[in-house]
Amino acid sequence: MNLLIIALATYGLITTDHLIRKIMCLAIIESMIILAFLGVGYAEGGLAPLLSPGEQIPMVDPMPQALMLTAIVIGVCFNALALAFIVNLHRQTGRLNASEFHD
Amino acid sequence: MTEAALILLFPFVPLFAAVAALALHSLVRRDISIAALRGSAAAQTAVGLALIVRFLGVAGEVRRPISLWNYAIEFAFDSSRTPFLMAYLCPLLFSLSRLRQLTSPSLRLAMLFYLGGCSGLLVTGDVFNFFVFYELMIMAAYVLVAARGRFYASVKYMLLGAISSCFLLAGIIAFYATGADLGIPFAPEFYARPVAHQAWVYTLFATAFFIKSAFFPVHSWVATCHAASVPMISAFLGSYTVFTGIYGLYQRVLRPAAVTGFVPIFDWLETLALLTMLVPSAAVFLEKDFKRCIAGSTVVTMGFVGLLLARGYPKAATFYVALHAVYKSLLFHLTDDLVIAGGIVQGRGRTLAALAVAAWMASGFFPAVIWFLKYDLIEAHAGLRAAALISSAFVAGGFLKFRYARHDAAPRTALPVAGLMALFMVAASFPWYRPVAAWKVMLELSTLATIVWLAERWRRQEGGWRWTWEGRLFPNLNVELLMPLLLFVSGLAFVVARRL
Numbered sequence: 001m002n003l004l005i006i007a008l009a010t011y012g013l014i015t016t017d018h019l020i021r022k023i024m025c026l027a028i029i030e031s032m033i034i035l036a037f038l039g040v041g042y043a044e045g046g047l048a049p050l051l052s053p054g055e056q057i058p059m060v061d062p063m064p065q066a067l068m069l070t071a072i073v074i075g076v077c078f079n080a081l082a083l084a085f086i087v088n089l090h091r092q093t094g095r096l097n098a099s100e101f102h103d
Numbered sequence: 104m105t106e107a108a109l110i111l112l113f114p115f116v117p118l119f120a121a122v123a124a125l126a127l128h129s130l131v132r133r134d135i136s137i138a139a140l141r142g143s144a145a146a147q148t149a150v151g152l153a154l155i156v157r158f159l160g161v162a163g164e165v166r167r168p169i170s171l172w173n174y175a176i177e178f179a180f181d182s183s184r185t186p187f188l189m190a191y192l193c194p195l196l197f198s199l200s201r202l203r204q205l206t207s208p209s210l211r212l213a214m215l216f217y218l219g220g221c222s223g224l225l226v227t228g229d230v231f232n233f234f235v236f237y238e239l240m241i242m243a244a245y246v247l248v249a250a251r252g253r254f255y256a257s258v259k260y261m262l263l264g265a266i267s268s269c270f271l272l273a274g275i276i277a278f279y280a281t282g283a284d285l286g287i288p289f290a291p292e293f294y295a296r297p298v299a300h301q302a303w304v305y306t307l308f309a310t311a312f313f314i315k316s317a318f319f320p321v322h323s324w325v326a327t328c329h330a331a332s333v334p335m336i337s338a339f340l341g342s343y344t345v346f347t348g349i350y351g352l353y354q355r356v357l358r359p360a361a362v363t364g365f366v367p368i369f370d371w372l373e374t375l376a377l378l379t380m381l382v383p384s385a386a387v388f389l390e391k392d393f394k395r396c397i398a399g400s401t402v403v404t405m406g407f408v409g410l411l412l413a414r415g416y417p418k419a420a421t422f423y424v425a426l427h428a429v430y431k432s433l434l435f436h437l438t439d440d441l442v443i444a445g446g447i448v449q450g451r452g453r454t455l456a457a458l459a460v461a462a463w464m465a466s467g468f469f470p471a472v473i474w475f476l477k478y479d480l481i482e483a484h485a486g487l488r489a490a491a492l493i494s495s496a497f498v499a500g501g502f503l504k505f506r507y508a509r510h511d512a513a514p515r516t517a518l519p520v521a522g523l524m525a526l527f528m529v530a531a532s533f534p535w536y537r538p539v540a541a542w543k544v545m546l547e548l549s550t551l552a553t554i555v556w557l558a559e560r561w562r563r564q565e566g567g568w569r570w571t572w573e574g575r576l577f578p579n580l581n582v583e584l585l586m587p588l589l590l591f592v593s594g595l596a597f598v599v600a601r602r603l
Contacts, residue, residue, distance in 0.1 A: 010588065017581065030265075067231050074238045101259075103323075
């Protein structure tokens with residue numbers, strides 16, 4: 001399912017001409033990658049990774065969760081910054097279509 | 104101070120300076136951003152030089168966890184990172200006298216975060232923190248590129264940068280799924296996995312780093328960002344930021360691939376490197392904007408460095424990185440001392456002299472140090488010699504097609520002299536000089552003479568200035584965003600086909 005959504009979002013990224021939609025497609029791709037990473041650390045029937053001394057219980061891998069929390073923060077910062085620049089670009093040029101921009 | 108303490112201190116200096124400046128600005132409305140930037144640069148230069156002195160030529164890696172916790176993040180350093188550290192320190196030192204180009208406190212704070220990201224990359228001990236520091240660096244770079252209100256350049260950089268980060272993150276997942284931890288060097292679990300799994304990891308990482316280091320056909324952001332930025336930022340982008348991609352490629356793809364003898368990745372790199380030498384060099388020859396010309400020559404350099412790495416000359420490649428940082432940051436900073444209009448480049452005599460030396464280095468003709476660096480490579484293969492000559496000729500022609508004139512009202516600064524001194528100091532430490540056959544020197548110089556003649560004719564043809572190759576290759580942003588995907592798909596197909 002993750003791969004299908006990534007493929008759809010990639011298709012959207014390539015075919016849509018609107019810059020804000022492109023950012024949305026990128027955000028979807030990034031979210032799917034994060035979900036996939038969490039899936040790698042998933043354990044069937046595993047509990048939250050809170051250790052107690054001497055206790056042996058199946059738990060999910062805490063590493064992907066810790067890492068992806070950072071990736072989510074980075075993603076939010078990226079989206080905020082990208083949208084701010086696109087708003088400024090629109091104010092400057094009155095355009096939002098990627099096909100209208102070139103060097 | 105011990106090596107471990109220096110490694111730990113290095114990335115935190117600019118970050119502490121940024122937090123201190125931000126806190127003072129918020130609490131007592133006092134702007135100390137310039138002092139923080141200067142202090143941070145001076146402290147980092149001292150720490151960086153100490154690291155270079157202690158690690159140059161010394162085998163082995165020093166690792167240092169940031170806390171006493173068993174699972175704490177680790178920083179690391181070894182001698183293979185010293186050329187990249189030099190490439191970072193060079194634009195940092197040159198920019199000390201030009202900090203006023205960053206006109207507001209917020210831009211100077213962004214610069215401090217940018218420096219924190221850059222230096223964190225150099226000492227990171229695992230793949231995920233490489234990603235985190237890279238994002239910190241590039242996020243600040245987006246803001247700095249937009250400093251002069253050229254938002255299009257920043258948006259383009261952001262879109263390509265985000266695509267590259269998605270590939271990097273996907274590579275990290277594929278890597279983690281092997282059961283290995285994320286540390287560097289890679290754990291044995293990774294090498295024990297089937298070749299197909301390794302191929303996915305290498306291809307995802309390589310695609311991410313090709314975009315970050317601006318290999319053809321994902322190089323178009325370089326010229327756009329350089330033309331839009333102030334010279335100080337262009338110098339950092341051109342002499343360090345693009346090389347972080349090469350650094351990642353070397354540390355995360357080529358070194359592990361060499362361990363397992365995974366040859367297809369080297370073949371793919373060689374193909375891309377040759378294209379990166381040839382296509383953007385033709386664009387440099389046709390380019391009418393001086394700063395874009397310098398940016399184009401950076402992309403050509405990536406091709407040379409990629410070729411050296413693909414053919415198994417990592418020491419030459421990393422020395423090239425350090426040397427390139429000197430002349431490229433000099434070239435970009437010098438544009439601030441020049442008056443450029445209508446294809447005429449005007450400046451003071453010593454500025455033009457420094458420009459000529461740096462441009463000669465960029466083109467790589469005999470007897471520039473770079474020519475000796477690629478000597479073994481071009482000796483091994485006649486086709487590579489031809490490719491190197493053609494790309495060097497195009498880059499030289501790109502600079503020669505402009506008309507140069509003295510202009511006594513142009514800015515007078517100490518940078519040309521300081522830059523030339525730095526260039527000669529690095530060149531003097533170069534260990535690969537050797538006697539050369541006369542016919543090889545004649546071949547180089549006659550190619551240069553031909554390109555001088557062609558550039559003169561080109562300059563007279565007014566129509567030539569209006570035609571750009573890159574404009575036809577990449578007509579709009581949609582086409583440019585398609586390129587990373589094409590690169591990944593073609594790379595995967597190439598790697599799989601070669602492996603079968």
